[in-house]
Amino acid sequence: MSSNATQRRGIPDATVTRLPEYLRALTALAESGTVRVSSEELASLVGVSSAKLRKDLSHLGSYGVRGVGYDVDHLSYQISLALGLTHDWAVAIIGMGNLGRALAAYNGFTSRGIQVVALLDRDPAVLGRVVAGLAIEPMADLPRIARERGVAIALVATPARSAQEVADAVVAAGIGSILNFAPTSIEVPDGVRVRKVDLATEVQILAFHQLQHDRALLSGLRTVIP
Amino acid sequence: MSSNATQRRGIPDATVTRLPEYLRALTALAESGTVRVSSEELASLVGVSSAKLRKDLSHLGSYGVRGVGYDVDHLSYQISLALGLTHDWAVAIIGMGNLGRALAAYNGFTSRGIQVVALLDRDPAVLGRVVAGLAIEPMADLPRIARERGVAIALVATPARSAQEVADAVVAAGIGSILNFAPTSIEVPDGVRVRKVDLATEVQILAFHQLQHDRALLSGLRTVIP
DNA sequence: ACGCCCTTGTGAACCGATGCACAAAGTCAC
DNA sequence: GTGACTTTGTGCATCGGTTCACAAGGGCGT
Structure with a gap:
């Protein structure tokens, strides 16, 4: 050292x-x-x-x-x-709704240390469809995919109701980190890392600050015009 | 009081x-x-x-x-x-790429206090196209739209290179809060609120923690097998 | 009507992050 | 080779947030 x-x-x-x-x-x-x-x-x-x-x-x-x-x-x-971005991190995206497809096509990832290596969905109807150059694969294959492609991070873009179940599958597949886009909090064992990105929450926080601003303006007026 | x-x-x-x-x-x-x-x-x-x-x-x-x-x-x-969610907040989404369209279709918003009232893009080719029930409108109309529909919050989902220009237009239109999804930081005058959501950044933070975890495991092994 | 029991609300200690201000250190001009 | 200038790196004070532990307070059983 x-x-x-x-x-x-x-x-x-x-x-x-x-x-x-x-x-x-x-x-x-x-x-x-x-x-x-x-x-x-x-x-x-x-x-x-x-x-x-x-x-x-x-x-x-x-x-x-x-x-x-x-x-x-x-x-x-x-x-x-x-x-740790001197080598690429393999990530899998789970849940191929609007958000999942947008994430798959997002090219801010490829630039720096992040490589999307798998897309998964539970719905049999979308399996095999190609998004951003990758075919959508079934959840059942997650353990094999994770092992073979060295997936270390999963992006969960499912509806809230399936997020916990998906998270369990991710953990069972040996993936150590989760970025959760579903509007719910998930439970994971110790030693698994979770971060959460919640779009509605962000807007609500902004709404609060906007409201404070509006109110401050209003009370400013009141002090001028009693 | x-x-x-x-x-x-x-x-x-x-x-x-x-x-x-x-x-x-x-x-x-x-x-x-x-x-x-x-x-x-x-x-x-x-x-x-x-x-x-x-x-x-x-x-x-x-x-x-x-x-x-x-x-x-x-x-x-x-x-x-x-x-401040007892009344709805009108938001406009600017930039109708993959992410913008996903945001427009996201139904986590409608549930609580947030209503998407306008979609805008700079590209003339996509104007008029309907996404999630709303027609895409030109940037030039932003001031009128903001005024008529009481837009208080803008979601900026453009590429990095146009984000600052769009932010300036948003501020000029009298919108007081910005949620910035573009992978760049933007300058705004005092009295305008900005929050940033950066997808690649979130993954990179997760990568760091995953790396720490891996290293900790490894050094744990080393102490066992000197 | 009384007292036990449960959960809230909060004072106080603790911890990490931020801001300030300056000494340390290296460059560049001469 | 020397000195002045510039910008880093950091010790110290401050601030905001979290945790702990418990007194205050209300319901419910008897």
Whole structure:
């Protein structure tokens, strides 16, 4: 193990959620031919404070040069390394409704470390249909598919009522991480990671803040016109 | 203003993000005919600790009964009230690619306080096409549409390169909140609310945690077999 | 009518994340 | 080779959120 920060046990969660954002911004910079970037520039590009950015990066190691900034390529590589994106992750998408098909066709995945290797659905009527170059396969084949193609992450895009059952099948197939798009929470054993993306929830949170804003305006008026 | 908690200024952000989850669980309970629920039951249903749940609810007021629990309908109503979901919010979806169409067809929205009232795209080739019962309209009409239909929230589902331009148009049309699905961060003036949903980022975060898990297993083996 | 029992609501300690401000460190010009 | 300048990396203070543990409070059985 090296000096002080090469791969310190435990990058804070809040930092981990921001690293992909930094990585994306860096990728865009690299594409535009930029070679070096300061914490100030990169931070404003992703919309965080430069102090936060520097502290985040300090958890991976000391890859900047004082008085100069960061080398775009090198920093990209180090973040990719920390996130484990130097090799591709095989993901399976389960549930081929509107959302599942959109996910299958989403090309933000292919760009960085993520490869969709299987599409599955429970409905026999859609089996064999090809979406984004992959044929839809039956749920019964999940264990074999997971094993043969090294699937580590499953995207669950089923209706709420089947999400738990699908999650159980995913766990039984030995897949260790689930990204749950179904509008329900799922139970998994210890040692299985779950994240949740809920579209309606996001809009509702936004509605709340919009309402607060509207109310603040209104009460502002009231104080002016008593 | 009433006693101590009716509508205290400032429900913590972390609480606001969880309220929609509670609301969904309560709705499911109500549908199954449940009348009363304890903090313990509800908490395990959404996967949080009961203490956190109670503290969250305490920010809205005192709607539980000690020794008994919460009335499902009444609590649902109070959360809806706090979130501003007692009336519907009109949302517009911009960008009718795979994701935009999936969002338009998503029926998790209609259920609770959210109504999709417009679909827009910049591409003249898709204008007029009907998706989920709504015709796709041109971006030029956004100001009129926003005004006439009271759009308060826009869902931006365009490619990254057009997201900023679309966001500017959204702000110019007087829409106060944006849910950004494009894989880029956008700049908006003060007083406009933005939330971001990034699918690739979510998978990358999951990949990181999966990697940590794998590494932990591996080093566990090493300590056993030196 | 009384007291037991159960669950809420919350004060206080704890923990992690954020923001501030500056010393450390390296570059570049001369 | 030296000094001035720039930007990083980080110690410290602060803030918000979570957890713990229990007193307050209401229902229900007797």
